[in-house]
Amino acid sequence: MLIDWFTVGAQILNFLILVWLMKRFLYKPILHAIDAREKRIAAELADADKKRAEARKERDEFQNKNNEIDRKRAALLSQVADEAKAEHHRLLDEARQVADDLIAKRQEMMRSDAHNLNQAISLQIQQEIFSVTRKALTDLATTSLEERLGEVFISRLRELDGQAKASLVAALRASSGSAHLRSAFELPAEQRAAIQNALNETFSSEINVQFESAPHLISGIELVTNGQKISWSIDGYLTSLEKSVGKFLKENEKSDTKVNPNPQAKS
Amino acid sequence: MRFSPDEMIFWQEGFFKLNATIMFTWGVMLVLVVGSRLITRKLSTDLKRSRWQNLLEIIITTIEKQIEEIGLRHPKKYLSFLGTLFLFVATANLFTVIPGYEAPTGSLSTTAALALCVFIAVPYFGIEEQGVRGYLKSYVIPTVIMLPFNIISEFSRTLALAVRLFGNMMSGAMIVAILLIITPFIFPIIMTALGLLIGMVQAYIFTILAAVYIAAATHVRKLKPDLDARH
Numbered sequence: 047m048l049i050d051w052f053t054v055g056a057q058i059l060n061f062l063i064l065v066w067l068m069k070r071f072l073y074k075p076i077l078h079a080i081d082a083r084e085k086r087i088a089a090e091l092a093d094a095d096k097k098r099a100e101a102r103k104e105r106d107e108f109q110n111k112n113n114e115i116d117r118k119r120a121a122l123l124s125q126v127a128d129e130a131k132a133e134h135h136r137l138l139d140e141a142r143q144v145a146d147d148l149i150a151k152r153q154e155m156m157r158s159d160a161h162n163l164n165q166a167i168s169l170q171i172q173q174e175i176f177s178v179t180r181k182a183l184t185d186l187a188t189t190s191l192e193e194r195l196g197e198v199f200i201s202r203l204r205e206l207d208g209q210a211k212a213s214l215v216a217a218l219r220a221s222s223g224s225a226h227l228r229s230a231f232e233l234p235a236e237q238r239a240a241i242q243n244a245l246n247e248t249f250s251s252e253i254n255v256q257f258e259s260a261p262h263l264i265s266g267i268e269l270v271t272n273g274q275k276i277s278w279s280i281d282g283y284l285t286s287l288e289k290s291v292g293k294f295l296k297e298n299e300k301s302d303t304k305v306n307p308n309p310q311a312k313s
Numbered sequence: 314m315r316f317s318p319d320e321m322i323f324w325q326e327g328f329f330k331l332n333a334t335i336m337f338t339w340g341v342m343l344v345l346v347v348g349s350r351l352i353t354r355k356l357s358t359d360l361k362r363s364r365w366q367n368l369l370e371i372i373i374t375t376i377e378k379q380i381e382e383i384g385l386r387h388p389k390k391y392l393s394f395l396g397t398l399f400l401f402v403a404t405a406n407l408f409t410v411i412p413g414y415e416a417p418t419g420s421l422s423t424t425a426a427l428a429l430c431v432f433i434a435v436p437y438f439g440i441e442e443q444g445v446r447g448y449l450k451s452y453v454i455p456t457v458i459m460l461p462f463n464i465i466s467e468f469s470r471t472l473a474l475a476v477r478l479f480g481n482m483m484s485g486a487m488i489v490a491i492l493l494i495i496t497p498f499i500f501p502i503i504m505t506a507l508g509l510l511i512g513m514v515q516a517y518i519f520t521i522l523a524a525v526y527i528a529a530a531t532h533v534r535k536l537k538p539d540l541d542a543r544h
Contacts, residue, residue, distance in 0.1 A: 064397055201421065
């Protein structure tokens, strides 16, 4: 008999015991270990996903910040460039203003120098003319220059027209017939007498004349009474000459500025 | 000449006896349980684990996958029974390389015991899954005419399971024994190697067939609505 029923029963029992033992010692622990590992891996993967999401978020934030910084930097650069440009213009204007001031000052100095030169020239010319005239009159006439001047003054007195004469008469009356006669040089006695006579005749009264010497009257004589004055001197001619010389110099100056117009515009 | 290790009796007291089949079965059980205990004593849930643990995990996950592929929806539920069936048969057959060892599966008593276990397990899992009525209904599907054939099939396939495994293992041992007499040097080794292969294949076949029978018993209810729908 190939089948031993006791052995069959024993083997069934053995097998059932084996199933129980294997379940206890093999399947449960192994399946538990596999499940635990899978859970752990799932947890790690979830964690990795979370970290990846966080990293992505941080990267985005960082990117945004970078963009913001770039934008701010560009704005700052633009602002600085504008400020630099404005400062550049301001400095240029300032420099131009300083240059203009310097030019104006220089022109003023030049004008002042020219004026001084004019004055010096006119004085020199006056003196030269006086000297030349005196010399010429001395050489040409028989009388001295002073004599001639006295004569001219006397003839002027005699030639006085009505209006001027009337005002002088009124002035003489107001000063009770006293008058001052100033001359650049000391008049000789003959001339003093001739002038006294001429005055007496012209105003038909006795004039009390006080003769004074006044060097600023270049080769001239003047009669002053109560604010009224009658005079003749070379100073008038010289003033006219001065005017014409001054005009000439001004014309020269204008022609200079035309040749070099607005020099600061080149800067 | 001995056809079965049942005939090698160490101790007998009336009906009770200790023969080589039971002794070798205990040996295989001891190896399996002690080996499992030793390996699973220090299990690692970390990514790094021992080679033995890796081996056990591969074996168990493969068995689980096979069970699932056959069509059982909750493989973990059947793992203890089907997995132990495979591991016991495979280990019992594998140890044939040890001189003096005789596979318990070479005994018809053992294969009959295993087949009876499957014979009991099929209605057990079937009733557990779909109830007594549902399970019994599966015998009259598609018609009542199929009832005797189904009942005969239950017994015949159990017999076939027992005889197939016994025949294969016994013949393997027989061939080696006969060849040892005729050509003592190379051929017995080759045939032993072939016997190992046959043993593994038989373990696989035995387990797969058991799984298929259980699957058939637990899947009837699912098929029924489909059949109703066709009508």
